[in-house]
Amino acid sequence: LYSLLENHNDIHTTTYRDYIASPEYADHVVSLPVLTAGSWVYGTFSTWIGDPEKNHAWDxxxxxxxxxxxxxxxxxxxxxxxxxxxxxxxxxxxxDWFWWFGDYNQADTVVRFDQLYRDNLENLYRLLKLPVPATINEPISKGDEHAAEGGTMRRSS
Structure with a gap:
C-alpha cells in the first residue's frame, strides 16, 4: 500500500517532520494555542481511568x-x-481497552473485550515464559446489561 501511494502520480506523500520543515508549507504551519489532555469524548481521563474496573485493568x-x-x-x-x-x-x-471497562457499555460487548484483553496479557506471560497470574483468569468487568443498544458512545442522561 505504501509503495503504491508513494509511486502514485497524483499523491504526494510526506511525514509530519518533513511537512513542517518544508518551505513550501511553512505558511500553513501554525502553533496550537492550547492542547488539552484527555479524551475527545469528555475532555478528561475518565474514559481510561478512575473506575475501579479500569484501575484494576491498569494494575x-x-x-x-x-x-x-x-x-x-x-x-x-x-x-x-x-x-x-x-x-x-x-x-x-x-x-482503548480501558474504555470498555465500567458500567456504561453493553454487557455482551464488554465481556468480549474483557476476555480479549486478558487473553493478550496471558499470551504476553507465556511469551515471557512466566506463569500466568491467577488474576488474569478473573473477569475485570461485566458491563451493563441495560446499557443502550448500539453505538459506542457514552450518552449523558
Missing amino acids: LLCAAKQSYDLVIQSDRLTDEEKAEACLQLASCESS
Missing part, C-alpha cells in the same frame, strides 16, 4: 510490564523471542 497491565522488563533485562529470551514479546506488549498497551 494487571503494570504487573505484566514489570515482568516484561525483568525478563528482557535478564537475557533469558532469544532476540526473536524478545521481538515477539515486544509486539505482544504493544498489543496489550494499545487500543
Whole structure:
C-alpha cells in the first residue's frame, strides 16, 4: 500500500517532520494555542481511568510490564523471542481497552473485550515464559446489561 501511494502520480506523500520543515508549507504551519489532555469524548481521563474496573485493568497491565522488563533485562529470551514479546506488549498497551471497562457499555460487548484483553496479557506471560497470574483468569468487568443498544458512545442522561 505504501509503495503504491508513494509511486502514485497524483499523491504526494510526506511525514509530519518533513511537512513542517518544508518551505513550501511553512505558511500553513501554525502553533496550537492550547492542547488539552484527555479524551475527545469528555475532555478528561475518565474514559481510561478512575473506575475501579479500569484501575484494576491498569494494575494487571503494570504487573505484566514489570515482568516484561525483568525478563528482557535478564537475557533469558532469544532476540526473536524478545521481538515477539515486544509486539505482544504493544498489543496489550494499545487500543482503548480501558474504555470498555465500567458500567456504561453493553454487557455482551464488554465481556468480549474483557476476555480479549486478558487473553493478550496471558499470551504476553507465556511469551515471557512466566506463569500466568491467577488474576488474569478473573473477569475485570461485566458491563451493563441495560446499557443502550448500539453505538459506542457514552450518552449523558
